[in-house]
Amino acid sequence: MKLGNLEKYNYIVIQMHDNPDADAVGAGYSMYQYFKSKRKIVRLVYGGRTKITKSNMRMLIKELGIPVEYIKDADELRLPEYDKPELLLTVDCQYGEGNVWHIDAENVAMIDHHATGRVSDDMAEIRSYIVSCSAVCYDMLRAEGYDVNANIDVATVLYYGTFMDSNEFSEIRNPLERDMIDCLHVDKKLINRITHANFTMQELETAAIAMLRFSYDENKRLSIVKSKPCDPNILGLVGDMVLQVDSVDVCIIFSECDGGYKLSIRSCEAEVAANELAAYLTADIGNGGGHTDKAGGFINQKKYEEKYEDILIDSYIFKRVEQYYDSFEVVYAKDGISDLSEYALYKKKPYIYGYVRTTDLFEAGTECRIRTYEGDVFVTADEDTYLMIGFFGEVYPIQKEAFEKKYTPLDEAFNKAFDYEPSVRSLKHDRNFGILEYAKQCRSMGSEVYARLLDKPTKVFSRWDYDTYMYGDEGDYICCSCMDLNDIYIVKKEVFEEIYEQK
Ligand SMILES: [Mn+2]
Known part of the structure; x- marks a missing residue:
């Protein structure tokens, strides 16, 4: 969703969830100021059973003079020219959820960072991987060329909202969040006072x-x-x-x-x-x-x-x-598999896959993160570590020795098209690199694995440095290389059924 596309509406009500917290106010007030700057009729409201009582919230609203309205009756939103809002924009929450007091509106848009299953579209910006709604708003404002630092109050609420929603910044992970904190010019004195007025x-x-x-x-x-x-x-x-x-x-x-x-x-x-x-x-x-x-x-x-x-x-x-x-079951690769009786022997079909030497991508020693279907894995670029690009564009690391036993490298470039281009994140550069342009082809020699259909979710602590573990759901497969019984991993159902055949 683009904020610019909402400018066609004239009477805009920004709604925060019931009992608004700092993040809701941060998101709401920044949007309020944005639409004010576009000369819209804007109101910043919330409903629900209780009025804001928290000491830090009251201090924030009072000190910055934020025009928050507590609405008890839909009639309060009626204006002489408008029966109801032309646009209702919910922030830090989603229309129709239990913590959002119902308001009738001609059109509804939302900005949020809670995972409810809803995805972004023309009228919704839902980024569940971002720690605060304020950070999402910051990014959307920036995309419109709006200078968040032009008004110190706006910068301060965005900062404070993120501070409160991220456990005092300890849960910050995304580069966007970090960049935002660095870039905002805020009223440090006020923040300091409010953050020490959290509890009664x-x-x-x-x-x-x-x-x-x-x-x-x-x-x-x-x-x-x-x-x-x-x-x-x-x-x-x-x-x-x-x-x-x-x-x-x-x-x-x-x-x-x-x-x-x-x-x-x-x-x-x-x-x-x-x-x-x-x-x-x-x-x-x-x-x-x-x-x-x-x-x-x-x-x-x-x-x-x-x-x-x-x-x-x-x-x-x-x-x-x-x-x-x-x-769930837990499997530690280092312990191997003691009982293979429930496993069957499968062979990898002789498809063409892609591979990349990590040292073709980065200088040896560069740490990088690969987002696989089964979880995030960290590898360090070196001569012995390759990356495979699977049938569906999934990326995973493989040791050179294992690679040479399982695949015949071909000299041609690998240029299969995927919906989502495989990439690897370098921690040093703090950005993603597409890997297709470095990829070459290899043909599977038909290596064999023992595999078993999972009947309950399984966590595999593989030999690779996964952020947590490889996670397999019911219906996925747990596999173990015939050449190395400690090489245990999960393969997603769709992938497994496409690339393996039972012997
Ligand atoms: Mn929030």
Whole structure:
């Protein structure tokens, strides 16, 4: 979506989610100023059950004079010339979601960073890989040539919104987010004051009480904490603290909140990715995600009751966590496969594939990240490391020795077209490089693998340096090279069925 395309509307209402947080205000106020600069009739509103009460939010709004309106009745949006808004733009949330008070409008657009399954189109900009909606807005404003630094208040709210949504910048991953922080000229004094007005005395007490009432599972090295209703940031704070305990590797904190329950998850256990656990706990009844070490989620009360009726939330969390630990298998490549009886022998079809020497791409020693179907993997460019380009354009690393046993290199360039051009990210250059132009052809010699259809999700800790693990779903295949029983990996169903045949 382009902001420029929304300029055809004259009466624009920007709506933040109910009980707006700093990110919603950051996104909302930057959009407000943008459309004001285009001489539109603009209003910045939110609805829902409660008016903003948090001390930091009130301070931010008051100090910057942000014209936020709390709407209780749709009539308040009626203007003499307009029955309803010509354009409703929801920020940091999506129209129709449980935490967005319903407003009628001629047209609806949204800017958000929450994963709900919706994708971007002409009227929606959804970037779930970005830590804050403020950062998404920053990028969209920049694309329109709008100078965010021309108004220090706008720069300050964008900065503060991202600061609050990223656990004080600790969850920043994307170069866009980093660039934004460097580039914004903000009111440091104000930010400093607001960031030290996060909790009230009462909230400090809530956090302390929550920490006293934890439950602990010795086998899983897991702690579950239920807190009294409080700000999500307090849940994160408690989680960070509990994870510091020497016998705790995973921590789940939850509390009631407006319209449901809020979860915060922390993990330093390689087998348990916090974002995956958050998604599992909220599946079908809310949303959850984040990073492997820190994640959060929301359970929608209505959906929860429809699905689980009168089960208490505490029992649900405990049971679901149990299920999660039972829901996947873990395979360590270094341990090999002790029992091959459930595996069958397959042969790789003699297709032509692409390959690239990492040293043709980068100077030896350059660290790079490859985004594979099964997770991110990090490799260092050297003489012994090649990259394969598979049937569907998927990229994965292979050792030179294994390559030579499995493929015959051909001297011709590999120029197959793919929907999404395979690329590799150099950590040093902090950007992606297309690899097709360096790729050459090779023919599979028909190497053999033992493979088994997965009947439950499986995590493989392969010999490669995956960010977490290779993740295989039910229906995918786990494979093991006949030449090397420690070379274990996952192959996605579609890929496997295309390129292997049973012997
Ligand atoms: Mn947000």
